[in-house]
Every structure is written in structure tokens, then in C-alpha cells.
Amino acid sequence: IAGITQAPTSQILxxxxxxxxxxxxxxxxxAMYWYRQDLGLGLRLIHYSNTAxxxxxxxxxxxxxVSRANTDDFPLTLASAVPSQTSVYFCASSSNEGYxxxxxxxxxxx
Amino acid sequence: xxxxEQDPGPLSVPEGAIVSLNCTYSNSAFQYFMWYxxxxxxxxxxxxxxxxxxxxxxxxxxxxVDKSSKYISLFIRDSQPxxxxxxxxxxxxxxxxxxxxxxxxxxxxx
Numbered sequence: 001i002a003g004i005t006q007a008p009t010s011q012i013l014x015x016x017x018x019x020x021x022x023x024x025x026x027x028x029x030x031a032m033y034w035y036r037q038d039l040g041l042g043l044r045l046i047h048y049s050n051t052a053x054x055x056x057x058x059x060x061x062x063x064x065x066v067s068r069a070n071t072d073d074f075p076l077t078l079a080s081a082v083p084s085q086t087s088v089y090f091c092a093s094s095s096n097e098g099y100x101x102x103x104x105x106x107x108x109x110x
Numbered sequence: 111x112x113x114x115e116q117d118p119g120p121l122s123v124p125e126g127a128i129v130s131l132n133c134t135y136s137n138s139a140f141q142y143f144m145w146y147x148x149x150x151x152x153x154x155x156x157x158x159x160x161x162x163x164x165x166x167x168x169x170x171x172x173x174x175v176d177k178s179s180k181y182i183s184l185f186i187r188d189s190q191p192x193x194x195x196x197x198x199x200x201x202x203x204x205x206x207x208x209x210x211x212x213x214x215x216x217x218x219x220x
Binding site for chain 1 (some may be wrong): 116118144146151152153154155156157198200206207208210211212213
């Protein structure tokens with residue numbers, strides 16, 4: 001099934017730990033994005049990548065890093081998790097017709 | 111001021127009602143306007159996509175854009191319980207980056 005695969009689907013993480021959220025697409029889209037979704041704040045862009053080998057900062061990049069070694073994969077890393085990073089994280093890719101989103105990773109930092 | 115404002119709801123209507131969902135935006139450079147539907151614990155999925163001002167109809171759904179007043183609307187006719195979801199408006203400028211509203215939660219009661 002064509003689309004975006006995110007892993008894990010949910011995770012409870014101790015503060016201070018490192019965590020990588022995985023995202024893979026099979027649509028060969030050039031552009032990919034990471035959003036976090038919080039109640040009352042909607043979807044906020046963390047990082048994006050317009051093409052393999054390039055990345056850029058979004059609205060809320062602090063505490064997060066990304067890499068784009070190839071077209072299909074766009075992992076998001078939390079170097080040292082803090083409770084304010086508790087959120088639902090969505091990966092997306094885009095074509096001219098719009099964005100395709102994954103099902104999300106629900107992350108709780110305790 | 112946020113770039114895209116959307117009433118968070120919740121909006122509760124009886125089955126069969128006409129639903130009107132609205133957003134306002136601040137930047138007149140936005141050219142592409144989208145509505146996404148998000149079911150609970152799922153990623154957003156593209157519902158409607160319009161370019162510039164005017165109406166676009168797809169079955170029971172009509173998207174309307176008024177660029178002069180910077181106002182975006184989504185109308186749902188003959189609403190069904192399966193329409194219960196969060197609806198997010200999104201706008202896009204010259205690049206491929208989307209800016210989302212905070213989402214309106216809709217509940218259609220049988």
C-alpha cells in the first residue's frame with residue numbers, strides 16, 4: 001500500500017533519553033516534513049526536507065534534528081527528550097496535489 | 111496573530127444538517143487552499159483542494175475561497191455520523207510549505 005509508514009506508533013520515554021522516530025515513504029516524493037500536533041495548537045512544522053541531502057528548520061525545531069540520506073527515509077531524532085516534547089508526531093510527504101500524512105507516533109516523555 | 115485562524119469547536123449537529131466550517135488567513139500571497147479531515151488517532155487526509163477564489167464541489171462537500179476577505183469555507187451537505195472528525199484548513203504560498211489552522215472538531219449525531 002503506497003503511503004507513509006511511521007514507527008513506533010506510540011512510545012513512553014524517560015526524560016533525558018535519546019529517541020529516533022522513523023518515517024518511510026514509497027511514493028518517491030521529493031519533499032518530506034515532520035509536524036507535531038498538540039491540543040489547541042494544531043500542526044506545527046518541526047523540520048522539512050525539499051529533496052534528499054537537504055533539510056531545513058520549521059516553526060519549532062529546537063530539541064529536534066533530522067537527516068535525509070535518501071528519498072524514502074526521513075528520521076526525526078530527539079537528542080535528550082524533555083516533557084514538553086510530549087506530543088503526537090506526524091511525518092508527511094508532498095506532491096503537487098497535496099500532502100500525504102503517516103498515522104503518527106504518540107510520544108509521552110516522563 | 112496566527113497566519114491561519116480556525117474556530118476549534120466542537121461543533122455538534124444532527125444527522126442530515128448542513129455544516130459550515132470556516133477559516134481566515136492573513137497573508138494575501140497564499141494561492142492554494144486545502145481542507146484535511148482527521149479521524150481520531152489517524153493522520154490528516156486531503157479532502158478538498160482549490161486554487162485561487164471560487165467554489166469547488168465534490169459530492170456532499172463544497173469548498174469556497176474568498177480571497178478579497180481572506181476567508182475559506184467548507185460546506186458539508188446531508189451530514190453523516192461518519193463525517194465526525196476534525197477538519198483542518200491549510201494554505202500554501204509560492205513554495206510547497208503548508209500552514210495549517212488549528213482544526214475544528216465536528217460531531218454529527220444520529
